[in-house]
Amino acid sequence: MTTVKRIINFYTEGFRSMTVGKKLWLIIFIKLFIMFAILKLFFFPNFLQTNFSTDQERSDYVIEQLINKK
Amino acid sequence: MEHFDMALVDWSRAQFALTAMYHWIFVPLTLGLSFIVAIMMTIYVRTGNELWKKITKFWMTLFGVNFAIGVATGIILEFEFGTNWSNYSWFVGDIFGAPLAIEGIMAFFLESTFIAILFFGWGRVSKKFHLISAWLVAIGSNLSALWILVANAWMQNPVGMRFNPDTARNEMVNFWEVLFSPTAINKFLHTISSGYVLSAIFVVGVSAWFLLKHRNVDFAKKSMIVAAVFGLLSSFYLVLTGDESARDIYHTQPMKFAAFEGLDDGNVSAPLVVIGFLKEVPDPRQPDVDRFAFKIEIPNLLSYMVALNSNVFVPGINDLINGNEKHGIMSYYEKIDKGKLAIKALGDYKDALERKDQVAAAENLKVFEANYAYFGYGYYDDPNDLVPSVPMAFYSFHIMVILGVHFMILFIVLLVLLYKKKIEEIRWVLYIALWTIPLAYIASQAGWVLAEMGRQPWVVQDLMPTLSAVSNIDKSSVVVTFWIFAVTFTVLLIAEIKIMVSQIVSGSKNEGGH
Structure with a gap:
């Protein structure tokens, strides 16, 4: 328990004493929000996962694409 | 295409x-x-x-x-x-x-x-x-x-x-x-x-x-x-x-190698271009076309660098497209044919499986595997489409x-x-x-x-x-x-x-x- 408390203290004190780091964390959170909550959700669906339900269907589709794209 | x-x-x-x-x-x-x-x-x-x-x-x-x-x-x-x-x-x-x-x-x-x-x-x-x-x-x-x-x-x-x-x-x-x-x-x-x-x-x-x-x-x-x-x-x-x-690119991606040296025609004792400026040429595939407006090169150095031997042949873009029998280089035309064979064999293999024709499936699989190394070439008809931007x-x-x-x-x-x-x-x-x-x-x-x-x-x-x-x-x-x-x-x-x-x-x- 003491070790866990020490680790938690290590991180909380570290975050508290940051100067430029706070601005950087804000940038990181905004960036991750844009990436995962906007881009991934609305603009980047996984094409094969979304359009097909089994691996067999995905394989068949890709083979069809490979054969006919000529 | x-x-x-x-x-x-x-x-x-x-x-x-x-x-x-x-x-x-x-x-x-x-x-x-x-x-x-x-x-x-x-x-x-x-x-x-x-x-x-x-x-x-x-x-x-x-x-x-x-x-x-x-x-x-x-x-x-x-x-x-x-x-x-x-x-x-x-x-x-x-x-x-x-x-x-x-x-x-x-x-x-x-x-x-x-x-x-x-x-x-x-x-x-x-x-x-x-x-x-x-x-x-x-x-x-x-x-x-x-x-x-x-x-x-x-x-x-x-x-x-x-x-x-x-x-x-x-x-x-x-x-x-x-x-x-x-x-x-x-x-x-x-x-x-x-x-x-x-x-x-x-x-x-x-x-x-x-x-x-x-x-x-x-x-x-x-x-x-x-x-x-x-x-x-x-x-x-x-x-x-x-x-x-x-050296690795010379062996595994010879077209990239020829492109970054601006080498259209291969050479034994190929020179290394140290500095050069390219000019517009209507058809670089024509013989004796020089695509350089200016270049400084060191004789033999390119061959020496790829094999530590200044007498080694370095293929150019034209050698790769047209092939070079003397130096054992298969042409892109032949690779395109093999690629088309591979693509067709893959389709025929899938069709044979659907028909449950195991013999035809096995035959097509054999053709496919023999030509798979050239699979991608089968999407092209013109070998010039397989040349990267040289400049x-x-x-x-x-x-x-x-x-x-x-x-x-x-x-x-x-x-x-x-x-x-x-x-x-x-x-x-x-x-x-x-x-x-x-x-x-x-x-x-x-x-x-x-x-x-x-x-x-x-x-x-x-x-x-x-x-x-x-x-x-x-x-x-x-x-x-x-x-x-x-x-x-x-x-x-x-x-x-x-x-x-x-x-x-x-x-x-x-x-x-x-």
């Missing part, structure tokens, strides 16, 4: 190039600065000199800014794989899965754990443990780069796999062959050493600015010594690994090499001036050091332009061209996300530069706070 939506292919390529190039702005500085910081911290721990503590904290803060802004920008590339490049992702999935999973684990456990200790550990953990953390952050960030570079190397030289025609996936049959292929080893070593050189240039450039401003003189000189020594040693290594990479390959290669030589000379000059204690007097050298920072980024980007544009039209060498790798999606969505990325990454880059500059201006005055 008329069946392809080339606008979709081009926008998808442009988007991937944009995100990869922005991602690569942040990565090389992380790779090299992490080691420079670890070296500086080692000196501090060994000497106990408080100035070295201040130096370490200052550069560590800049490392932290770059790391924070750049972290996760590579994830966008994985989004694009799944959405824009689904055929490719499926085709390579089993090869990429293992290296990328290992990368994720490495990056998470090594970098994420020890980077917190590195930044929060001053006075809270022992000096020894703090120092070990610094080295583990450096090793961890470089190891996590290993896996994505192994995956990229596999695309340049696909080995250690077998294509499964039932699943349409390449399956790994020999992990060690994938990991230790000469292409993978050279790519990893050359790429990380280029990151070291870029980081060293960054440190000497910023230190030169301090010296020009007569600020933190001792601090700047000490930083410059560490960076210049690290940069010079890395530059020697960069040359060695670059030389090995070129793009030529200039990116030569810019990279010329700048690499400039960096090496700069490190030597700086070290000599530091040794003779004249570094503050020769101000024009300091200005050159400062303005070399953007040149290091240009050289680094040029290296990737060469690697990726020079191998066109392939996304997986000889097996999958870029045009067959794209998803069948609406072009407009790719265009929209291209501009979203362009804006987002530009904002991030501006944020990085602003924070970096403010830290450089103010950070050295205090403890280099983070």
Whole structure:
């Protein structure tokens, strides 16, 4: 328990004493929000996962694409 | 080729190039600065000199800014794989899965754990443990780069796999062959050493600015010594690994090799073009066409470099297209025929399976496997479509090499001036050091332009061209996300530069706070 408390203290004190780091964390959170909550959700669906339900269907589709794209 | 939506292919390529190039702005500085910081911290721990503590904290803060802004920008590339490049992702999935999973684990456990200790550990953990953390952050960030570079190397030289025609996936049959292929080893070593050189240039450039401003003189000189020594040693290594990479490309991607040398017709005792300017030529495939407006070349050197023998034949673009029986080079015409056979056999194999005709399936599978090595060629009718942009390959290669030589000379000059204690007097050298920072980024980007544009039209060498790798999606969505990325990454880059500059201006005055 003491070790866990020490680790938690290590991180909380570290975050508290940051100067430029706070601005950087804000940038990181905004960036991750844009990436995962906007881009991934609305603009980047996984094409094969979304359009097909089994691996067999995905394989068949890709083979069809490979054969006919000529 | 008329069946392809080339606008979709081009926008998808442009988007991937944009995100990869922005991602690569942040990565090389992380790779090299992490080691420079670890070296500086080692000196501090060994000497106990408080100035070295201040130096370490200052550069560590800049490392932290770059790391924070750049972290996760590579994830966008994985989004694009799944959405824009689904055929490719499926085709390579089993090869990429293992290296990328290992990368994720490495990056998470090594970098994420020890980077917190590195930044929060001053006075809270022992000096020894703090120092070990610094080295583990450096090793961890470089190891996590290993896996994505192994995956990229596999695309340049696909080995250690077998294509499964039932699943349409390449399956790994020999992990060690994938990991230790000469292409993978050279790519990893050359790429990380280029990151070291870029980081060293960054440190000497910023230190030169301090010296020009007569600020933190001792601090700047000490930083410059560490960076210049690290940069010079890395530059020697960069040359060695670059030389090995070129030899590997000569064997595995001869068209890329011919393109970056602007070599249309092959030659025994081929010369190396040191500097050259290309001119517009209506048809470079015609005999005796010279595409150079000007060039300086060293006789025999290209042949010597590829085989340590100046009598070796180096094939040109025309030899690869038309074949060269004397030198055992199969023509692209023949490869196209074999590729078409492979594609047809794959279709016939699937049809035979549906009809439950096992004999026909086995026959077609045999034809497919015999010609699979040329599968991608089957998408083309004209071999000229298999030639990359020669000016793009030529200039990116030569810019990279010329700048690499400039960096090496700069490190030597700086070290000599530091040794003779004249570094503050020769101000024009300091200005050159400062303005070399953007040149290091240009050289680094040029290296990737060469690697990726020079191998066109392939996304997986000889097996999958870029045009067959794209998803069948609406072009407009790719265009929209291209501009979203362009804006987002530009904002991030501006944020990085602003924070970096403010830290450089103010950070050295205090403890280099983070």
